[in-house]
Amino acid sequence: MIEEPENHDRLDAAVRVRRERRALWRREGERSLGQNLAMIGALGWTIVTPALAGVFAGRWLDKRFASGVFWTLGLLTAGLAVGCVLAWKRMHRE
Structure with missing residues (x-):
């Protein structure tokens, strides 16, 4: 069975990134x-800020439409999801 060239390209890219990170670590240290x-x-703030924005917006909408905690819970969940995605992207950028 012959492997696709895409896999070789991805492996080469992964090895290159690993070598670059190791060289950076040797130059700069931990x-x-x-x-x-x-x-x-x-x-932490990257995760908490969108969640708090969701809570505040949800509370305002719940008061405005007298909907209990419907909007608060929904926007809190959406804020947490957005915050986690932003934190994930930031971790992989550094």
Whole structure:
């Protein structure tokens, strides 16, 4: 069975990225504790901010339409999903 060339291209790209990361680590070393804590804090706020925006918007809509917690729960869930996607993208960018 012959493998598709796409798989070889993806493997080559993965190996290249790994080599670049290793070379960067050898040049710069590991990040400091402060930098790691700052990243954790930034990721936390990246997740929390859209969730809180969803809660505030949901509470306003629930009061406006007297719908209980329908909008609050829905927009909280949507905010968490958006925040998690943004945090995921940020983690893979760095």
